[in-house]
Amino acid sequence: xxxxxxxxxxxxxxxxxxxxxxxxxxxxxxxxxxxxxxxxxxxxxxxxxxxxxxxxxxxxxxxxxxxxxxxxxxxxxxxxxxxxxxxxxxxxxxxxxxxxxxxxxxxxxxxxxxxxxxxxxxxxxxxxxxxxxxxxxxxxxxxxxxxxxxxxxxxxxxxxxxxxxxxxxxxxxxxxxxxxxxxxxxxxxxxxxxxxxxxxxxxxxxxxxxxxxxxxxxxxxxxxxxxxxxxxxxxxxxxxxxxxxxxxxxxxxxxxxxxxxxxxxxxxxxxxxxxxxxxxxxxxxxxxxxxxxxxxxxxxxxxxxxxxxxxxxxxxxxxxxxxxxxxxxxxxxxxxxxxxxxxxxxxxxxxxxxxxxxxxxxxxxxxxxxxxxxxxxxxxxxxxxxxxxxxxxxxxxxxxxxxxxxxxxxxxxxxxxxxxxxxxxxxxxxxxxxxxxxxxxxxxxxxxxxxxxxxxxxxxxxxxxxxxxxxxxxxxxxxxxxxxxxxxxxxxxxxxxxxxxxxxxxxxxxxxxxxxxxxxxxxxxxxxxxxxxxxxxxxxxxxxxxxxxxxxxxxxxxxxxxxxxxxxxxxxxxxxxxxxxxxxxxxxxxxxxxxxxxxxxxxxxxxxxxxxxxxxxxxxxxxxxxxxxxxxxxxxxxxxxxxxxxxxxxxxxxxxxxxxxxxxxxxxxxxxxxxxxxxxxxxxxxxxxxxxxxxxxxxxxxxxxxx
Numbered sequence: 001x002x003x004x005x006x007x008x009x010x011x012x013x014x015x016x017x018x019x020x021x022x023x024x025x026x027x028x029x030x031x032x033x034x035x036x037x038x039x040x041x042x043x044x045x046x047x048x049x050x051x052x053x054x055x056x057x058x059x060x061x062x063x064x065x066x067x068x069x070x071x072x073x074x075x076x077x078x079x080x081x082x083x084x085x086x087x088x089x090x091x092x093x094x095x096x097x098x099x100x101x102x103x104x105x106x107x108x109x110x111x112x113x114x115x116x117x118x119x120x121x122x123x124x125x126x127x128x129x130x131x132x133x134x135x136x137x138x139x140x141x142x143x144x145x146x147x148x149x150x151x152x153x154x155x156x157x158x159x160x161x162x163x164x165x166x167x168x169x170x171x172x173x174x175x176x177x178x179x180x181x182x183x184x185x186x187x188x189x190x191x192x193x194x195x196x197x198x199x200x201x202x203x204x205x206x207x208x209x210x211x212x213x214x215x216x217x218x219x220x221x222x223x224x225x226x227x228x229x230x231x232x233x234x235x236x237x238x239x240x241x242x243x244x245x246x247x248x249x250x251x252x253x254x255x256x257x258x259x260x261x262x263x264x265x266x267x268x269x270x271x272x273x274x275x276x277x278x279x280x281x282x283x284x285x286x287x288x289x290x291x292x293x294x295x296x297x298x299x300x301x302x303x304x305x306x307x308x309x310x311x312x313x314x315x316x317x318x319x320x321x322x323x324x325x326x327x328x329x330x331x332x333x334x335x336x337x338x339x340x341x342x343x344x345x346x347x348x349x350x351x352x353x354x355x356x357x358x359x360x361x362x363x364x365x366x367x368x369x370x371x372x373x374x375x376x377x378x379x380x381x382x383x384x385x386x387x388x389x390x391x392x393x394x395x396x397x398x399x400x401x402x403x404x405x406x407x408x409x410x411x412x413x414x415x416x417x418x419x420x421x422x423x424x425x426x427x428x429x430x431x432x433x434x435x436x437x438x439x440x441x442x443x444x445x446x447x448x449x450x451x452x453x454x455x456x457x458x459x460x461x462x463x464x465x466x467x468x469x470x471x472x473x474x475x476x477x478x479x480x481x482x483x484x485x486x487x488x489x490x491x492x493x494x495x496x497x498x499x500x501x502x503x504x505x506x507x508x509x510x511x512x513x514x515x516x517x518x519x520x521x522x523x524x525x526x527x528x529x530x531x532x533x534x535x536x537x538x539x540x541x542x543x544x545x546x547x548x549x550x551x552x553x554x555x556x557x558x559x560x561x562x563x564x565x566x567x568x569x570x571x572x573x574x575x576x577x578x579x580x581x582x583x584x585x586x587x588x589x590x591x592x593x594x595x596x597x598x599x600x601x602x603x604x605x606x607x608x609x610x611x612x613x614x615x616x617x618x619x620x621x622x623x624x625x626x627x628x629x630x631x632x633x634x635x636x637x638x639x640x641x642x643x644x645x646x647x648x649x650x651x652x653x654x655x656x657x658x659x660x661x662x663x664x665x666x667x668x669x670x671x672x673x674x675x676x677x678x679x680x681x682x683x684x685x686x687x688x689x690x691x692x693x694x695x696x697x698x699x700x701x702x703x704x705x706x707x
Contacts, residue, residue, distance in 0.1 A: 021045045026128070028055055028212040029221075030372035031336050036210060037061065039127055053083075053127035057210075058371040059402070059463040062086050064127050071097070073118045074137035075146075081126060087539035088465050089513055091125040095149075102149050107513045108537050111150055119147040120154060122181065122530055124537050128212060132201035135176065135190050139197040151529040154180035159231040161192070164202075164220040173202045175228055177235070181530050183666050184317035185235070187228055189213075207316075208336030208373070229342075233351070236316055240353040243320065243662055244655040249293035249683070250275045253630065253651075255285045256298035259638065261305050261607040261621045264599040266638055272303065274628040277654035281624055295679040296649070296656075298632055304602065305622050306629025306652060308609020309355075309584045311445065311502050311575025316343055318580045319354030320666060324659035325581030326631035326644070328652040330355045331613055333399050333445065333577070334362035334373050341393070347653075353662075356629075356653070358613040360397040360424070361390030363412070367403035369429075369463035380408040384415050391419040396614045399445070400425030402463045413440040422612075424498070429463050432456055434488060443498035443612070446577075447506055447558045450499060451475050453488060472509040472540065475554035480564060493569040498612050501562045503594075504586040505578045510555040512548050513538030519586030520579070522642065526669040563595030573612055574605040585644050598641040628652070634672055648672045 021044050028037035037055035044050070051066040064083035071077040079095040093106035097119075103112040108124055118141065120134050138146050138156050146154045161174040171191060176198060178186040187205065190198035203213035203221075205228050211221045253272045260267050269285035273292065306328025314332050322330060332340055340359055346352035362374025363386055370376055375386035390398060398416045400409070406428045413423045417440065424443030427436050433444055433453035444450055451471040455478075456462055460470065479485065492499065504519040511517045513536075516524060520535045527535075542548050566572050574591065576583035584605065591601040610620025618627045630651040635643030650657045656678065660670035 025215040026212055027215050027218065028210050029218065030057065030210050031208055032372050032376060034370075034372055036372070037212075039129070039212070041129060049129070051127045051129045053129075059369040059467075060086050060465055062091070062125065064091060064125065066127055066129060068129060068133075070133060071118075074133055074140055075118050075120045076130070076133060079121060079123060079130075081123060083125075084541075085125055085537070085539050087468060087508070088541045089537075089539050090541060090543070093123055093125060095121045095123070097121070097149075104149070109514065109533070113150060115147075115149065117147065119149050121149040122152070122533075124533060128201070128204070131178075131186075131188060131204075132190075134178070135188065135198050135201055138178075139193070139199070148180065148530070150533070152180055154178065156188075156198075158198070159187075159235075160227050162220075162224060162227055164217055164224070166216045166219075173224075174198055175224075175231055177231075181528075183321065183528070183531065183668070187232065189224060189228075208339030232316060233346070236346070236353070237351045239320070239665065240351055243353055243657060243665065244350065245657070245678070246655050247274065247294055247651065247678075250280070250291050251294035251296065251651075251678075252292040253296045253298055253303065253632070255300055256303035256632065257300060257636075258282065258622050259302060259304045259599075259602060259606070261603050264597075264603040266302065266599075266636075269300065270303075272622060272628075272630065274630070274651060277628055277652075279622060279624050279626055279628045279630075282622060291683075293681050293683045295681050296676050297679070298676060301648060301676070302633045302636055302638070302643075303622065304631040304633060304637070305606040305620055306355075306627075306631055306650075307584060307605045308574065308613065308620075309576050309580070310573040310609055310612070311500050311505075311577045312580065313577070314340070314343060314354070314357060314580075316346070316352060316354075319347070319352060320662040321579075321581040322355045323353060323581075323650050323652065323657050324647060324662040324668075325585060326633070326647045326650060327581055327584055328355050328629040328631070328650065329358060329609060329613065329615070329619060330580075331358045331360060331397070331575070331609075333360050333575070334371070334401070335359075336373050337361075337375075337389075337393075350653070350655075353657070358397075358615065359390075359393075359395045360399045361386065361395045361421070362399050362401065363387075363404060363425075364401040365403040365405045365428070367429075367463065370403045371401055378405065380411055383408060383412045387412070387416050387419055387421065391421060395421065397422040397424060400428065400441075402426050402429055402467075404428045406430050409436075410439040422614075424500070427452065427462065429461065430458050432458075434491070437491065437495065437497060441497065443500060443573075445500045445502070445575075447471075447499075447501040447503060447562065448509075450501070450561070451478070451558060454478055454485060468509060468540070471558070472551045472554050475557050476550050478557065480557070480561060489565060489568050489570065492565065496571055498571045498573055499562070499565055500573050500575045501558075502575050502577045502587070503559055503562060503590040504583045505576060506558065507555065507586075507590075508539050510542075510548070510551040511538045511540065512542050519583060519590070522586075522645065523582050526663070526671065528667045559590055559594050562591070566591075566594065566596055566600075571608060571612065572604050573608050574601070582645075588644055589641050592641045599638045601641055602637060602644070628654070632676060646672050648675050 024041045026039040036057045040052045042050045049068040053064045055061040066081045069078045083091045095104040156176040156178040159175045189203040193199035251274045273281040307326045309330045312330040347354040398421045422442045448471040588601040610616040632649040634646035637643040647659045663670040
């Protein structure tokens with residue numbers, strides 16, 4: 001459910017020009033070659049620039065018109081935008097800088113600030129035009145640094161260059177890594193000016209999602225994408241090498257309060273032994289077992305099994321945020337297949353700081369509303385071919401999406417089951433959740449898809465914003481004690497149909513523009529300035545108090561409904577589909593609001609995650625023989641679920657990661673400052689077998705078997 005944000009939007013267009021009027025058109029093309037948007041930039045000879053921008057994918061997206069006047073230094077002297085955001089909220093924002101003073105106002109915020117020297121305003125909702133202006137303005141500075149308004153600092157550096165062609169035309173473009181906005185670098189392809197410096201933005205490549213490029217130059221996309229992939233890979237490998245600390249030899253984590261995910265309780269203090277990425281023993285704290293060469297004193301901290309995010313759409317730059325939040329496994333619920341395979345390969349090779357991934361194969365049908373990841377099909381043979389590909393590549397699950405042809409749904413689900421895949425997804429248009437159960441679904445994604453079972457009709461167009469508006473508007477009036485609702489819950493419980501509610505994601509349904517999106521309130525003060533601002537941008541059209549009150553009531557009832565599901569025995573998993581890492585922590589808080597105890601919520605994010613990714617044989621609990629996915633937490637999240645944010649250290653894939661180091665590298669204020677350090681111990685070189693018999697016996701290995 002990734003939306004176009006200010007950070008994502010900083011990507012295409014042209015810079016200031018006081019010369020003759022020109023028009024430049026950019027096309028936005030999805031990974032499968034479908035045009036999903038465009039941007040038209042008209043530069044008038046009076047110095048004004050007008051922009052028309054539209055992006056539509058998956059039945060949603062922004063539509064904006066902008067009017068910009070640039071200053072001589074390339075920054076914006078004035079800016080105005082009107083239109084609608086991704087989910088239909090009204091966009092109306094203005095900015096003006098004059099006489100050393102900057103003033104801005106939008107539906108979200110207003111402010112003013114004294115300025116001296118070049119400074120670039122960052123709109124809350126914009127087209128791609130502002131990025132090109134930033135490129136030119138940065139190139140004009142002596143150190144490639146530019147102040148941002150309201151706050152922050154932008155910079156860029158050149159990573160590579162290439163010659164692109166359009167017929168007989170040729171030009172040199174260069175790849176820039178722009179930092180200072182968001183939680184990862186933004187990669188921009190810029191044209192080259194006569195002075196050899198970047199002039200304006202030529203293209204942006206979002207791997208696995210889209211390419212936005214000046215019209216006519218589309219044929220260069222593959223070559224540019226390959227160069228960008230290599231450049232990113234080098235940066236990511238450097239980051240991984242810096243932030244991953246290998247644990248070579250036997251490691252003991254001493255004096256930890258271990259969370260038993262099967263019983264959902266904390267046990268007595270224990271010492272946990274780790275070797276080559278696996279748990280070799282769990283013994284009472286202080287037991288006289290020797291042989292460890294690394295010692296980590298947990299000092300009474302809580303030790304959790306690695307958390308599962310059961311609804312991600314991963315990118316190469318997001319892994320650090322997941323690890324820092326204690327998320328060691330992500331179930332990817334739909335991605336570009338080639339991009340996901342690349343991420344999994346890089347992770348396995350240790351070249352990428354990332355959780356381990358469990359892929360779900362994305363399967364969509366063709367329509368004007370199609371999402372464009374994975375396979376998009378029309379017929380049953382095409383669907384079977386996609387399922388075969390997923391099965392051959394080790395995918396344990398299939399995810400069906402909104403436009404999938406309902407006429408072949410049952411046969412498709414049956415074939416997926418025949419190939420050994422679980423089946424989940426959205427409810428295809430024209431159907432309701434009970435019909436998806438009839439077809440054989442094992443799981444349903446998102447609380448709105450569940451609510452639509454009671455609110456939609458066969459004629460409801462659930463591929464548009466209606467799939468959000470209808471539940472926000474009508475759930476408030478649903479009687480959860482009515483027979484249809486109780487019967488549906490009973491059926492879910494009987495069939496053990498898993499629900500992936502992503503409650504934190506859907507908090508946007510009741511967010512009024514200007515108010516903070518509540519799941520992110522506890523972390524806002526830790527985020528970079530532009531990310532903090534983004535938390536206050538409402539995306540739903542809520543234009544009166546009555547609508548707000550109704551939407552708030554509907555959302556509260558959705559949270560309540562998940563509690564009813566859990567109490568009835570319906571399996572629940574914890575997923576996000578939003579800002580990685582931090583959203584899972586908010587999801588667990590919402591599960592507690594729904595009526596689960598903190599320990600039950602953690603159990604959902606550990607044991608249930610392992611069960612429904614089919615990885616319970618190696619993950620989900622702190623048990624000898626399983627993977628050493630371990631999370632040390634300050635405080636006690638089994639009593640106060642908010643303590644789940646205080647992650648002090650994470651062990652996964654045989655490396656130690658300190659969240660405070662990840663946070664600092666990504667511009668986040670750390671949540672924990674005092675992290676447990678690794679103490680090097682002298683290895684025992686004699687009588688090793690005897691000294692470790694206690695440990696080895698606990699994992700069922702005799703001396704003969706060890707040999």
